[in-house]
Amino acid sequence: MIVNASQHSCDALIIHSAGDPVHVLLDIKQAEVSEFSSEFQSLAEQFGSSDYQLTLVGILRKLWNDVVDPVVQALKESEVRPGSHIWRCPTAEFTLLPLHAAGPYEKGRDNLSNIYISPYTPTLATLVRFSRCVLPTFCCQGNPIEGKELKCVAPELAIVARHVTPVISFASLEDGNATVESALDALNRNQWLHLACRGMLNRTQPFESSFAMMRDGPLMIKDIIRSNSQNPQFAFLSACHTTVGGEGSPDESIHLAVAMQFCGFRSVIGSMWSVDDEVARQVVSAFYRKLIGDSKRLDCTGAAVALHKAVRSLRKKIPLEQQIVFVHIGV
Known part of the structure; x- marks a missing residue:
């Protein structure tokens, strides 16, 4: 549509x-x-x-x-x-x-x-291109902090680990190890990515929007687009403002989630505005529980349904704007 x-x-x-x-x-x-x-x-x-x-x-x-x-x-x-x-x-x-x-x-x-x-798609061509998906490996990008501390990031990563460990092995980058270089390396080597960090929206210069990392500065959209991911499948962007682009050029659809699709990720979950730290932890837990379910496997084509079910299960626990903040893009 x-x-x-x-x-x-x-x-x-x-x-x-x-x-x-x-x-x-x-x-x-x-x-x-x-x-x-x-x-x-x-x-x-x-x-x-x-x-x-x-x-x-x-x-x-x-x-x-x-x-x-x-x-x-x-x-x-x-x-x-x-x-x-x-x-x-x-x-x-x-x-x-x-x-x-x-x-x-x-x-x-x-x-x-x-x-x-x-779910959303930035273009029809993107949807057609990503209409097929294979089972992935998993990489967890942990706790890149800039500014106010995100106290629920470590528990969130523990939840991800608990859900996926019985299914497949994964790598975790946390705190001092969560640098721009290590994140780009993870993008290049892994098919699944979970980023738990602070999203930095730049409405006037959307290519400058970024994920706040450690020490070596922010991971920007332009860095992500230039990466060389190999058959990437799914990315969960547990950060603020990851599916919102510039107000002055809305037709261009340039934002962090679309940048992941430019890199080849077939399925991406991101946020439209600020995400409460504790709410993100609850949504992530419910999402992976619904995604894996009884099948005991990871399949990116089930991400939209898993997010849909996860949010429905939390409707009585979190405020309305946090129920609708996460959206799915892709297959």
Whole structure:
């Protein structure tokens, strides 16, 4: 599903695996989408520090009414079954909005997350390219700290180790060993990567967005893109602002998660805004538990479903904006 905003019209284009595309004209103007996007970005900066719940729900309802529900109705008319994967490819100002979290938020009515599993893709070509996935090895990138201490990173890595150790061996880089050089080396040698660190968003220069490492400076998007990963499969970016690009060039979709896809990672999980340290630990634990399950194996094609189930299991334990902060990109 491609969602577009232009001066002429705002549209959604549903592209099925078979059959003709379906065009849905959205009853919203580009200026409204732009204003809406700016409003949400301002609100996201307040998460955790003010009474924002009603405003957030209002935004998610408007997204539902003006953008997502018309598409859902078209999908139902095309007999797309509930529980199906619906990949979203937002463009323009839509890239800054949490389409995956849209819903009426009313008792007795389903939000999008109750109807479909809805990961993102930066382009259709990327989705086609990464439509196949093999079982990977695992590398855990641990505790790169800059600024305020992330106290739950070490417990988070212990959780990852507990879940994956019975399945496959992995390498762990923590504290002083978590440098730019060692992280790039891990990118080049491993097919799975879990980064638990602080994400540094640069809205004006998106290629300068980075992961905060140790000693030798930040690991920037431009460094990641230049790496030479060999058949990479999955990356969990347990950090803040990893799926948000520059406000001035939303069409370019340049952010940390997309940088991982440029390197070849078929499946990536990242965040749209600030992530609470303890919440990240809970989501990571639930995610790997759901991903591995009874199969006792790692398969990146199950990441979207595992994230979907993990978040559903935590709905009564964490605030709304933290329930919807993590998104899946890719297969």
